[in-house]
Amino acid sequence: MTTTKMYLKEIAYEKIKKLLIMGELEGRVISENELVDTLQMSRTPIREALQRLQNEEFLEIIPKRGVYIKEITLKEASDLMHVRVAIEVYSMERIAELLTDRHIADLKANVELQKDAVERLDVYEFLKLDLEYHESFLKIYDNHHFVRTLNNISDRLIQHGMKVFNRETFRLKKSIQEHEEINALLVQKDFNGAVKALERHVLGGRDFYFR
CATH class of the missing domain: 1.10.10.10 (Winged helix-like DNA-binding domain superfamily/Winged helix DNA-binding domain)
Structure with missing residues (x-):
């Protein structure tokens, strides 16, 4: 070829x-x-x-x-979100010794770009940046199979999320606040707290996706 x-x-x-x-x-x-x-x-x-x-x-x-x-079904969306919880929480639990100041700076920079996308009401750009934010933890853990899995399933969830977030844009700012909470916990090296916050964040997003 x-x-x-x-x-x-x-x-x-x-x-x-x-x-x-x-x-x-x-x-x-x-x-x-x-x-x-x-x-x-x-x-x-x-x-x-x-x-x-x-x-x-x-x-x-x-x-x-x-x-x-093909429309994404509630069952498919639920299954995909549980895959996200599994791989993201698993990775977060194992990055305590791998996380650097450079990683935290990149996470904070990503959130600032998310804020800019929300100000412009660019839902698609926000969702891409959201994917990059969550992908960061898998990359820090350095599991390329996890990264590929997240990319594959997130495209389907973004397809559904475009409908939901365009209808209720207030949820974008709430998501950013939750990202900032996770960042703050990582700065404090409170990894147990960060794991719990990440799990709440993803599961909360699951419930929102089903509206």
């Missing part, structure tokens, strides 16, 4: 996934022809991107009928 083909496939994947997450293809049966026109790309990278997105359960490809967008 040429580098150009791989590059186009990745571009198609990222563009279609963003359309799905932003809700711009929600509730619709789409066709390859429509995506060719929308993305101004050839069929091959689009077809490969759709197959990848089907594997990630964003959509379902039905031959001769089209591409069906």
Whole structure:
């Protein structure tokens, strides 16, 4: 496979996934022809991107009928949030000897960017930064499988979160406050408190996602 083909496939994947997450293809049966026109790309990278997105359960490809967008169910959302709790809390419990001042500075900087996104009412940017914030603990623990798992499941949760947070933007500021609480506990080296705060934060987010 040429580098150009791989590059186009990745571009198609990222563009279609963003359309799905932003809700711009929600509730619709789409066709390859429509995506060719929308993305101004050839069929091959689009077809490969759709197959990848089907594997990630964003959509379902039905031959001769089209591409069906898959809504996230309450059961799926609940299962995914419990995966998040498991890997994030597990990682947080094990980073006491690994956490540096540089890590804390990066966490604080991320929260400041979250605040800026909220001020601009950019929900999508906030959700991406939120993912990066939580991903930081997995990276500090240095478990790449955890990082990949979080990325895979968070894309589906962001897709659902776009609807919820656009409707009730006050929750964004509450999330930021909870991130600041976690940061403060880490500065104090209160790792038990940070673990509990993180668990409350993720589980509280789960309950909010189900509204």
